[in-house]
Amino acid sequence: MTQPTDDELARLAQQLRVDSIRVAAAAGSGHPTSSMSAAELMAVLLGRHMRHDFGRPEHPGNDRFILSKGHASPLLYASYKALGLIDDDELRTFRALGSRLEGHPTPRTLPWVEVATGSLGQGLPVGVGMALAGKRLERVGYRVWVMCGDSELAEGSVWEAVEHAGHEHLDNLTALVDVNRLGQRGPTRHGHDLDAYARRLQAFGWHTVECDGHDVHEVDRALAEARSTLGQPTAVLARTLKGKGVAAAEDREGLHGKPLKNPEEAIAELGGVSDLRVEVQQPPAARVLHAVHSGHLDLPRYEKGExxxxxxxYGQALTALGAARGDVVALDGEVSDSTKAELFGKEHPERFFECYIAEQQLVAAAVGMAARGFTPYASSFAAFLTRAHDFVRMAAVSGANINLVGSHAGVAIGQDGPSQMGLEDLAMFRSVHESTVLYPCDGNQTAQLVAELAERPGIGYLRTTRGATPVLYGPDESFPIGGSKVLRSSDKDRVTLVAAGATVREALDAADQLAEIGIACRVIDLYSVKPVDTTTLRAAAEQTGCLLTVEDHRPEGGIGDAVLEAFADGRPVPRFVRLAVRHMPGSAKPAEQLRSAGIDAAAVAAAVRLLVETAVVR
Structure with missing residues (x-):
């Protein structure tokens, strides 16, 4: 195809500005000025450098594009109109109820959007994950283009991504930085000082190109240089003006996130409405041999009592899963010897990714790889995954299928103390849209649940325990997500003990102690914390009248809350007691920690005696 001339690209940029103004005016909201500053960057990218078959978004050779500055969605949607993907009528539905054109782009409604953006600082880290997939997994020559705003370069997650990309020599990654000087409430930290950004990026091993972001010839030269640079990722630092082309808006503060006051005048100033079309170069023929399921999964097997x-x-089961499925990848945050993800890395080194102590990049890379069709398992200490909560939240908005694994959960880790104890993680992951939260108590249960997660869509979370626990179940027992296991039961039960993970053994020991004094207890292993087994819990409440939950977690948002939600439909709530970690732990041995937190067998037994009003005065 014939490439557009510089003049044609300049006119296309003006059209993108005009359409950005029009959609924001129609919606009565939006970010036209942030869209206007990047118009030449987008026009030149589409007209000269991007290779993409928009009729086949799944084409393996397609370049990937991420609008990290997701508030500039008017520019993206105006580009879709110029590409002929949407018409003008749909363009003007921007931000309307039921429209595909949401305020910030998501893949839920648009096949050309691969990940949701809008929470600033996330596009580049996700782009790193995509670039890693292209370079190390798919081995296809596509390029990942990420358009960033200068304001978001204040985010720490951006610099986690910058360092990782430099370390991995991701020369298939280009960041287009729209340096328009103005943030939401005023000037950015570095304003138009392109050298300040360049020095920082170069220190992390990036190649940088500075240009006038409104000169299509300079932008073209910069993008060509990015494409030809080998061994380094490239950042194109484009000096631009917010609201470019409209005198009343250009480089002016106080207009962020607002439609222009006089849109018709602004449109006339830019040359009026037009309907130019642009053709993007087709990607080269490419074939990705994604490994298929082998059909043979040989999970580890443990003997009862072991x-x-x-x-x-987890590490052994993931390794086995990786042998059966070539789409499974593992990522870790420099604790793989503790999470045991290192076992996968030794067996499948080509599919293991060390993300170092950068949990935001860890989760973002998983999201990027999931967008490319892989099934990622990303692991760290449960406590440290809280740093990446916003990435988990946005992964759910993207509809990403990722599995996260938090080890060293709860006070049961022992002497390391509270900084290392995941005590809020269940609440965090339960709050994520349509998430799955699992907390196994033994080896065979863990192995089965690792495999179950591979087939489960959405955000999966598996909580693992540091210390050894006795194997309670046989290797052939099944553990469906949404289920539970009743470990003790009789028609004389006066209370139901509900536990998961580290506290299952404590609940069983307490039940044994109580049986000696004539108090029969039902014990439920609630390994699926979300979705929760409402049927079993409701039956237990009806038959025993009392429920007691015991968890190695804060009382807010954990197992106790999950159990109570089973009775949120208006039915009578049983007598209910929750034992959880309510104090601030220190350093102590695991058994001492459980006792101090009031979640060991003795504490459970004491609470039950009070609950059933049979406490003995000594």
Missing amino acids: EVATRSA
Whole structure:
């Protein structure tokens, strides 16, 4: 195809500005000025450098594009109109109820959007994940283009991504930085000082190109240089003006996130409405041989009574899953010897990704790889995954299928103390849209649940335990997501003990102690914390009248809340007690930690005696 001339690209940029103004005016909201500053960047990218078959978004050779500055969605949607993907009528539905053109782009409604953006600082880290997939997994020559705003370069997650991309020599990654000087409430930290950004990026091993972002010839030269640079990722630092082309808006503060006051005058100033079309170069022929399921999964098997840490079972099960499925990849945050993800890395080194102590990049890379069709398992200490909560939240908005694994959960880790104890993680992951939250108590249960997660859409979370726990279940027992296991039951039960993970053994020991004084207890292993087994819980409440939950977690948002939600439909709530970690732990041995937190067998037994009003005065 014939490439557009510089003049044609300049006119296309003006059209993108005009359409950005029009959609914001029609919606009565939006970010036209942030869209106007990047118009030449987008026009030149589409007209000269991007290779993409928009009729086949799944084409393996397609370049990928991420609008990290997702508030500039008017520019993206104006580009879709110029590409002929949407018509003018749909363009003007921007931000309307039921429209595909949401305020910030998501893949839920548009096949050309691969990940949701809008929470600033996330596009580049996700782009790193995509670039890693292209370079190390798919081995296809597509390029990942990420358009960033200068304001978001204040985010720490951006610099996690910058360092990782430099370390991995991702020369298939280009960041287009729209340096328009103005943020939401005023000037950015570095304004138009392109050298300040360049020095920082170069220190992390990036190649940088500075240009006038409104000169299509300079932008073209910069993007060509990015494409030809080998061994380094490239950042194109484009000096631009917010609201470019409209005198009343250009480089003026106080207009962020607002439609222009006089849109018709602004449109006339820019040359009026037009309907130019642009053709993007087709990608080269490419074939990705994604490994298919082998059909043979040989999970580890443990004997009853054997002592196995669930974190070890996770590593062994993931390794087995990786042998059966070539789409499974593992990522870790420099704790793989503790999470036991290192077992996968030793067996499948080509599909193991060390993300170092950068949990935001860890989760973002998983999201990027999931967008490319892989099934990622990303692991770290449960406590440290809280740093990446916003990435988990946005992964759910993207509809990403990723599995996260948090080890070293709860006070049961022992002497390391509270900074290392995941005590809020269940609440965090339960709050994520349509998430799955699992907390196994033994090796065979862990192995089965690792495999179950591979087939489960959405955000999956598996909580593992540091210390060894006794194997309670046989290797052939099944553990469907949404289920539970009743470990003790009789028609004389006066209370139901509900536990998961580290506290299952404590609940069983307490039940044994109570049986000696004539108090029969039902014990439920609630390994699926979300979705929760409402049927079993409701039956237990009806038959025993009392529920007691015991968890190695804060009382807010954990197992106790999950159990109570089973009775949120208006039915009578049973007598209910929750035991959880309510104090601030220190350093102590695991058994001492459980006792101090009031979640060991003795504490459970004491609470039950009070609950059923049979406490003995001594």
